[in-house]
Amino acid sequence: MLLQYNNLMSTQCNLVKCLQVYGLMGSVFALLTFACLGDSTAVADSLAEKWLSPAPSAAKKNPVASTQNSIAAGQKIYSKTCVMCHGKTGDADGPAVIELNIHPAKLSNPQLDTEPDGALFWKITTGKKPMPAYGKRLSETDRWNLINYIRTIPKH
Template sequence: MKNIKFLPSTITITMCFLFIGFNTHAQDKWVAPANADKIINPLKGNTSATESGKRTFKMLCVVCHGAKGKGNGIGGSGLTPKPSDLTSTSVQNQTDGAIYWKLTKGRPPMASYETAIPENKRWEIINYIRTLKK
């Protein structure tokens, strides 16, 4: 069997290509499709839904997004891209429908919650996220 020799530069280039290829989402801004903006929050302004959303957030979302939604949860520390800062203007300026779409569909490393969290609960979480505004 012949020994195959790789030049260090070949290995370096290959490793860079693989790294860039596996982290394409890390570089892309996550934008919901335009039709997501038309999805209306059926629980908007419902204070009991917001309280329920807070409880669900604390059970499911805090691990990555942190207790105050800043994206600094212990479970998110090793993720690429890092969890979003839900208090940020870039998140808070999105429509409820866009946030709902992202929560529903997910994008690695964010899971899809389409089947894991009932629709009503996802809207409750969005109501709570709105209270995190800076």
């Protein structure tokens, strides 16, 4: 069940409450204990941007070998389902970015290479607003093929 408070999602609500009650002791943000809701919300938004998958999901191994066929299948899926937001080259500059005022993950970021395949699989499966969940839209094999393709996007 999602809780909402002043148009904030439950995770943000929890972070705002935590920041207002406890602050971030021992840091430059300790003053947020007394900060107004707007300041606490800005910090909560920043912290909520860290999209972490559950440890068991992150540990899941890709059962689909990264072959030319798998990568080609993943590229086809990417072109149909991901390019509008993540862009042709994974630079988070697809046409929907400006139109919808969203900030998708930059798949060309070298940091993505540190993310386990299982974590990417979980994120693609469950989604996170505004990204839809693809667990029921794409087969497991399609999601793994998509990950194999994403791994080939040049990082810079």
